[in-house]
Amino acid sequence: MDSEVDRYTASTPRSAELQAEAERYLPGGSSRGTAYFAPYPFFVERADGHHVVDVDGNRYLDFMLNATTYVLGHSNDRVVEAVREQAANGLSYSTPHESQVRLAQALCERVPSVEKVRFTNSGTEGTLNAIRAARAYTGRHKIAKIEGGYHGNHEYVSVSVYAPLDALDPEEPTSVAEWPGQPPSVVEDVITLHYNDIESTERILRENAAELSCVIIEPVLSNFGYLPADGEYLARLRELTTELGLIFIFDEVQSFRLSQGGAQEQMGVIPDMTTFGKVIGGGMPVGAWGGRADLMDLFDPTDGPVVSHAGTFNANPMTMVAGLATLDQLTPEVYERMNALGDILRAKLRAVFDELDVAVQVTGIGSLFGIHFTEERIVDHRSVLRADRAMQQKLFTGYSMRAS
Numbered sequence: 001m002d003s004e005v006d007r008y009t010a011s012t013p014r015s016a017e018l019q020a021e022a023e024r025y026l027p028g029g030s031s032r033g034t035a036y037f038a039p040y041p042f043f044v045e046r047a048d049g050h051h052v053v054d055v056d057g058n059r060y061l062d063f064m065l066n067a068t069t070y071v072l073g074h075s076n077d078r079v080v081e082a083v084r085e086q087a088a089n090g091l092s093y094s095t096p097h098e099s100q101v102r103l104a105q106a107l108c109e110r111v112p113s114v115e116k117v118r119f120t121n122s123g124t125e126g127t128l129n130a131i132r133a134a135r136a137y138t139g140r141h142k143i144a145k146i147e148g149g150y151h152g153n154h155e156y157v158s159v160s161v162y163a164p165l166d167a168l169d170p171e172e173p174t175s176v177a178e179w180p181g182q183p184p185s186v187v188e189d190v191i192t193l194h195y196n197d198i199e200s201t202e203r204i205l206r207e208n209a210a211e212l213s214c215v216i217i218e219p220v221l222s223n224f225g226y227l228p229a230d231g232e233y234l235a236r237l238r239e240l241t242t243e244l245g246l247i248f249i250f251d252e253v254q255s256f257r258l259s260q261g262g263a264q265e266q267m268g269v270i271p272d273m274t275t276f277g278k279v280i281g282g283g284m285p286v287g288a289w290g291g292r293a294d295l296m297d298l299f300d301p302t303d304g305p306v307v308s309h310a311g312t313f314n315a316n317p318m319t320m321v322a323g324l325a326t327l328d329q330l331t332p333e334v335y336e337r338m339n340a341l342g343d344i345l346r347a348k349l350r351a352v353f354d355e356l357d358v359a360v361q362v363t364g365i366g367s368l369f370g371i372h373f374t375e376e377r378i379v380d381h382r383s384v385l386r387a388d389r390a391m392q393q394k395l396f397t398g399y400s401m402r403a404s
């Protein structure tokens, strides 16, 4: 480990200088918690295809692609061309541009649950507005989420995301504030559920149904190494939410990478609303939520609206044209190839770890994967926490510290 870090620091002196300077102006040197790793992250100069090149000229094979965003790789020709052309005609305006109609049309045509959609500038705003719609529609204020699930950075989803084992009730899913000073009322209004545990989920939803507005879930849970939900669990959740009058929300900010219709199409479970981000903006800042027309029409300004939704850069044409240029290239054949490559990668990783006699669980689906150092099958937040985190850190460090 030490030799890997030494090799890294020796080959990244300019990044070290920039990090030191950055820390004078930005907490931790950046504007994004996940951008940091010890001893310091390398600063990127440019990217192309599936590589990034740092300010010292080191080239890295990029498995992150800005948190799964660049589904076609960095600086895809057609996306760059669309953005260049749009930039010459204005970056954003106060009234609509046709590109947002076309991207909305593409999502409505591709995603089974989406009859209407609204765009934002982040996935965080997408989940925020979907939850707001559920509350306004049902007139109830509580929400249910999976213990360990991440849905962005706003208050109501920042409950029990990274909660450590010792903060959790050993028997029951537990709602834990993510930072000091988070209002207790927020934590009380967020009911947590154990992923893939039908029995306790059903009991908790029934107990809280009178105050609950919605259940929000990632059908492929990214924090658990892109672990797909059990088909039976999702199907039962669909039935239960319908029976109890709750709005069922799929967060597909990441899993929209799996097929033209997202995970919901692959898994055959159709929610009431879906949230999006990343891929649909072609690499420009983006988010969205969409779903049943009666829920989305709460935001209709021609007749109200019941719920307001504003945002200076919402559906800006730079994002819309980049998103369209990306979706246009995402044909069923492309998804098939990406998903097959993911299968090969997972199989090869398992084979390598087997050969090295390392206890590991390789999770994931399609082009998404995760690695957990444990003999225990990964099923939920707690099984993820019980895996050997130090080993994971070593793997990350060892990999990141080696330019290709």
Ligand SMILES: Cc1ncc(COP(=O)(O)O)c(C=O)c1O
Pocket (backbone or CB within 6 Å): 067, 121, 122, 123, 124, 125, 127, 150, 151, 152, 153, 218, 222, 251, 252, 253, 254, 277, 278, 286, 287
């Ligand atoms: C599942 C999920 N939901 C929501 C978000 C929030 O998206 P953004 O970072 O664009 O706010 C993310 C971001 O990683 C995510 O993975």
